[in-house]
């Protein structure tokens with residue numbers, strides 16, 4: 355996979371998240387995070403849980419699980435950014451400024 359493909363995947367995923375936020379389909383896990391009775395705590399708790407799972411996977415040197423949990427974190431991070439009316443470009447700009 356090229357860097358451009360990886361970039362495209364993040365943009366596509368963020369675009370789907372924004373669509374779920376706007377349309378709130380009933381069968382969508384993403385939409386359920388936007389409408390959760392716990393409010394933003396639902397996604398914040400998920401970020402905490404997934405981070406703990408990632409740390410355990412790293413301690414076990416379990417590469418497959420590290421990739422799995424990292425993807426869970428990136429997905430929930432993008433949901434949180436959308437919840438806060440930020441964009442994936444805000445993340446990209448912040449990283450670019452650090453080069």
Ligand SMILES: N=c1c2ncn([C@@H]3O[C@H](COP(=O)(O)OP(=O)(O)OP(=O)(O)O)[C@@H](O)[C@H]3O)c2ncn1[C@@H]1O[C@H](COP(=O)(O)O)[C@@H](O)[C@H]1O
Pocket residue numbers: 367370374381382383384385407425426429
């Ligand atoms: N990338 C993701 C994604 N990553 C994780 N998850 C969900 O996040 C939840 C993670 O919670 P848990 O850890 O409790 O799940 P689990 O299966 O018990 O545990 P793990 O094995 O995942 O650690 C699961 O329900 C996953 O399905 C995701 N749900 C959706 N997406 C993307 O969002 C798009 C839209 O999804 P919907 O909103 O469901 O239509 C999908 O096409 C995907 O591209």
